[in-house]
Amino acid sequence: MTQLKNIVAVASGKGGVGKSTVAANLAVALAAHSKQVALIDADFYGPSIPLLFGGGKIEADHQGKIIPPLKFGVKYISLQFFLENPDDPVIWRGPMFTKALHQLFYDVNWGAVDYCIVDMPPGTGDAQLSLAQMVQLSGALIVTTPQEMALADVRKAINMLSRVNVDVLGIVENMAGFVAPDGQRYDIFGSGGGKKLADAFNVPLLASIPVDPRIREAGDSGEPIAAAQEDACGHYQKLALRLIEILAEREQAGEGSLKIVSQ
DSSP: OEEEESEEEEEOSSTTSOHHHHHHHHHHHHHTTTOOEEEEEOOTTSOOHHHHTTOOOOEEOTTSOEEOOEETTEEEEEGGGGOSSTTOOOOOOHHHHHHHHHHHHHSBOOOEESEEEEEOOSSSSHHHHHHHHHSOOOEEEEEEOSSHHHHHHHHHHHHHHHHTTOOEEEEEEESOOEEOTTSOEEOTTOSSHHHHHHHHHTOOEEEEEOOOHHHHHHHHTTOOGGGSSSGGGHHHHHHHHHHHHHHHHHHHTTSOOOEEEEO
16 A cells, blocks of 8 residues: 655756755655655656666566665656656656656555655646646745746746645755865855745745765766765755654644555
8 A cells, every 4th residue: 555645846946956956865865764755756858866866677566556666765766767768758748747647656556655755847837737736745845046047937936836735845045155175165156045035935944055066976876965974965964854843843733744545
């Protein structure tokens, strides 16, 4: 039986802000706290979770349901596993997207899951609407970079989520400055954008993650930095703890622990 609790979308109105890297490392960090974690790669037009996790292989159980790969304590699934050629593009209209998204939730043998992280594609279209209508989301984390070019699109995404009654749990500011080996800080993409956005929408700024080559190197090698025992993973560990706290508070208030249960 599948039981998915605390389904959290990791979203952004803007592509290229590192949303998938945040989703993957958040999932690994949650698993480090002895939680049962699932990660659904819903970015069908640019699926990157398999790359970040070093590949993976799906199988079928005796009922024909998909058994997802398990790495770093995280069960994960991606449309990438169903493509004959990993470089093939996915050219779909909305109904096909919705059907495939439904299958990733209901045709996979997830077992009991405490936290289900959904890596969403950028934008405010079919994917976001389909997810909001298909499952009961505990909320969304919004990923942005500090510059106004990203913030403009992210504001649209937050407003869209509000219209479909999905709460924003907090903001994650990614690529927030680079500290050179000599200690000099360079705000490559500007500064303060995440805090400005959080204040404008009265939600917490949950993390401000710097540009760090080790994060990129770990992702390219298929081993998310959150699985490593070094200071670069600390941002994701703190983000995971803040998310656990927020969802626990919402559950106590009668707003959290939303779930999917299927046979």
